[in-house]
Structure formats: structure tokens, C-alpha cells
Amino acid sequence: MVEEKIPSSVLRHIPVLADFLLEKVCFPPNAILVDATVGYGGHSLLLGARLGPEGMIIGLDVDPQCIETARSRLEGLPCRIILERENFDQLKDVLVQQKIDTVDFILADLGFCSGQIEDPRRGLSFQQPMPLDMRLDDRLEKTAADWIHRTDEKKLADLLYQYGEERASRRIARFIAEQRRHRPIQTTTELASLVCRALRQPDHRPGRKIHPATRTFQALRIAVNDELGCLERLLKAAPDLLRPDGRIAVISFHSLEDRIVKHDFKRNQAAGIYELVTPRPITANADERKANPRSRSARLRIAQRKTDGTSARSARNDRGR
Numbered sequence: 001m002v003e004e005k006i007p008s009s010v011l012r013h014i015p016v017l018a019d020f021l022l023e024k025v026c027f028p029p030n031a032i033l034v035d036a037t038v039g040y041g042g043h044s045l046l047l048g049a050r051l052g053p054e055g056m057i058i059g060l061d062v063d064p065q066c067i068e069t070a071r072s073r074l075e076g077l078p079c080r081i082i083l084e085r086e087n088f089d090q091l092k093d094v095l096v097q098q099k100i101d102t103v104d105f106i107l108a109d110l111g112f113c114s115g116q117i118e119d120p121r122r123g124l125s126f127q128q129p130m131p132l133d134m135r136l137d138d139r140l141e142k143t144a145a146d147w148i149h150r151t152d153e154k155k156l157a158d159l160l161y162q163y164g165e166e167r168a169s170r171r172i173a174r175f176i177a178e179q180r181r182h183r184p185i186q187t188t189t190e191l192a193s194l195v196c197r198a199l200r201q202p203d204h205r206p207g208r209k210i211h212p213a214t215r216t217f218q219a220l221r222i223a224v225n226d227e228l229g230c231l232e233r234l235l236k237a238a239p240d241l242l243r244p245d246g247r248i249a250v251i252s253f254h255s256l257e258d259r260i261v262k263h264d265f266k267r268n269q270a271a272g273i274y275e276l277v278t279p280r281p282i283t284a285n286a287d288e289r290k291a292n293p294r295s296r297s298a299r300l301r302i303a304q305r306k307t308d309g310t311s312a313r314s315a316r317n318d319r320g321r
Contacts, residue, residue: 014042014291014292014294014295015042015043015046015109016109016111016251016284016288016292016294016295016298017251017282017283017284017288017295017298017300018042018043018046019288020282020300021043021046021047021107021249021251021300022046022047024247024249024277024278024282024302025047025105025247025249025302027050027051027104027105028055028104029050029051029052029054029055030051030052030054030055031051031055031056031103031104031105032055032056032058032100032102032103032104032105033047033048033051033055033056033057033058033103033104033105033106033107034057034058034059034060034091034103034105034106034107034241035047035057035058035059035060035107035109036060036088036091036106036107036108036234037060037061037088037107037108037109037110038059038060038061038066038067038070038083039061039063039066039070039109039112039113040066040069040070040073040113040115041059041069041070041073041074043107043109044057044059044070044074044077045073045074045077047105047107048074048077048078048079048081049077051077051078051079052078052079053078053079053080054079055078055079055080056079056080056081056082057074057077057079057080057081057082058082058083058084058094058095058098058100058103059074059081059082059083059084060083060084060085060086060087060088060090060091060094061083061085061086062085062086062087062136062137062139063085063113063116063136063137064085065115066113066116067083067084067085070083071083082098087137087230088108088230088234089229089230089231089233089234089237091106091234091237091241092237092240092241095241102240102241102242102243102246103241103242103243103246104242104243104246104247105246105247105248105249106238106241106242106246106247106248106249107248107249107250107251108231108234108248108249108250108251109251110227110231110250110251110252110253110257111251111253111294111298112124112136114294116136121133122134122135122136123143123144123188124188124217124221125188126188126189126191126192126211126213126217128188128189129187129188129189129190130187130188130189131143131145131186131187131188132144132145132148132185132186132187132188132191133145134217134220134221134224134225135224135225136225137225140224140225142224143224144220144221144224145184145185145186147159147220147223147224148176148180148185148191148220149180149184149185153173153174153176153177154173156173156176156177157169157170157172157173157174159219159220159223160172160173160215160216160219161219162219163218163219163220163222163223163228163256164215164216164217164218164219164220164222165215165255165256166215166216166219168198168199171198171199172194172195172198172199172216174198175194175195175197175198176191176194179194188217191213191216191217192211192212192213192217195212195213195216196212196213199212218254222256227257228256228257228260231250231257231260231261232260232264235250235260235261235264236264239268239273239274239305242305243305244305244306244307245304245305245307246304246305247277247302247303247304247305248302248303248305249300249301249302250300250301250302251298251299251300252298252299252301253297253298253299254297258281258299258301261301262281262301265301265303268303269303272306273305273306274303274304274305274306275303275304275306276301276302276303276304277302277303277304278300278301278302281299281300281301282299282300282301282302283298283299283300284296284298
């Protein structure tokens, strides 16, 4: 059985807002779907069940372990499965390689998998000592340690403020600069404790919902993986990759991502390219938040490509005249 090949951490991973997504997205059995962040294949498994033998799922992920796990998990679907180890901002190139011009649906779940958080090599968690890595794609050259130790204090403060929305960014950057002059910061727990000292908050407090270092870690992870830049490039390419009536759905987990998606969808709506399927973002209900705590911050936005016969490219050109 497929389940025997799948680690228990995968089975614990629950795709967020899946019921809402399935309710809002319709496509024929021969549709071509893109799961731009396939992860452990949770969303693709549900979407692929609606496809027939002529349908296709193209899944992208930068994590080879996710690709192999998704391959095992999706092998029982009736449709064709193509999985590529690529960042989603390379979607257009992947489609060109597959000789595909347009697709029916693009999904981008911008969260990461529970197994990645727990992986001691990733450095995504400060619940236990991990190396300061934070790369979701180990082919990237710069780790979080590189950003911490090679970025000057002012730029580091700007990074923490811009990507982490951390109001105490200057103080945290000053503490980091002071510490690295004496000895390198080597683990996630060391960095988390340093941030707590900078903020004059205890490292451990029972019942606390958000750890003081959360925003700092978010900022570093975004910088290491160029997460916002990749999202902007995917959104820019999407209109030309969607068929008329095709839909794009993005699940974001913090305000920086959601703001980029919101503004892109509204710009394309104003240009006559998109219709908004979700004028307001869809969030998890109380039952899902209880069953899956990571869904608490998830926001789903969906837009539909218009069918007026005008290509996205020509519509943008007309707007610029």
C-alpha cells in the first residue's frame, strides 16, 4: 500500500483550507492543474481525485524529500503526474519544457510542511538546537548564518523590520552585532535566546502564543529563500499561463504575502484580466483551527482569468498606452 511508504509526519500534515478550496474550484476531468508548492501532496491528492486519465497534475517543490514523498502519495491517482524540483517562480520554464502553453488551475500554498519544521538540518525551529540554515532549497548558497554574520547592523535591522515587521529591529540587530563580535551564533536556540534578551522577555513562558523570536526567524527565512520575490514573479507570470476561466489560488500565512497577492489580484482586476472569486480572503473556521492549529493564520484568495478573448499580455499593453 502507498501508506507504508509515507512517514508518520506526512500523515499528520493536514492541507489547510482544503474544503473551501474544493468548493471554489471547478475543472473538467481532463484539466491540467499546477500545484506550485506540492509539499507532501495533500492538496494534490484531493484535487487529483476529480481528474480522469486525460487530466494532469504538475507539482513543483524545491525540497527533494517532498518530491519523493508526493510521488509515493499521488501514485494511485488516475491522472498523469509530473513532479519537478523547481521553485514556483520557474513555472513558465517548466511548462515550456513540457510543451504546455496554458493550464486550468494554479495553486500556491505558501506554508511549509510540518516535517520540514521538525527536520533538525533545516534550522526552521527554535524548539530545539538546530544549525542556522533555514534554506528550503539546499542548492541556495547563503544560509541564515551567512545573513546573521555577514550583514551589517543597519541592513540587518532593516531586514528584520521589512520582512518580520519587528518593531524592535534595531535593538535586536544591535544585540546580534555585539554577540558576533565575540563569538559566532551557531544554533537556532542561541539566536532565539539572544532575541529574548534584546526584548527583555523570558525565553520560556507557559501559555504564550507567539515566541518573541518568531518575527526575527520569519524575516531571516524570507531573506534566505527570497520568498516574496519568488511570489511576485509567479504572480506576474500567472495571467499568461492560465486558460480563459482558469483560476489561481494562493494560500498565504502572514500579512506580507497576503498583501502582495491582494494587490496583484486587484491590479489584474482593474486591467480587465481577472475576476475576483474571493473579494475577501477565506480563513479557517473554528473546527479547522481546532483540528489544525497551523490553519489559524492561513488566508486563501482566488482569482479567475477572464474569457473576453484578450490575452493578458495585450491587456497590459493597452493599459500602458
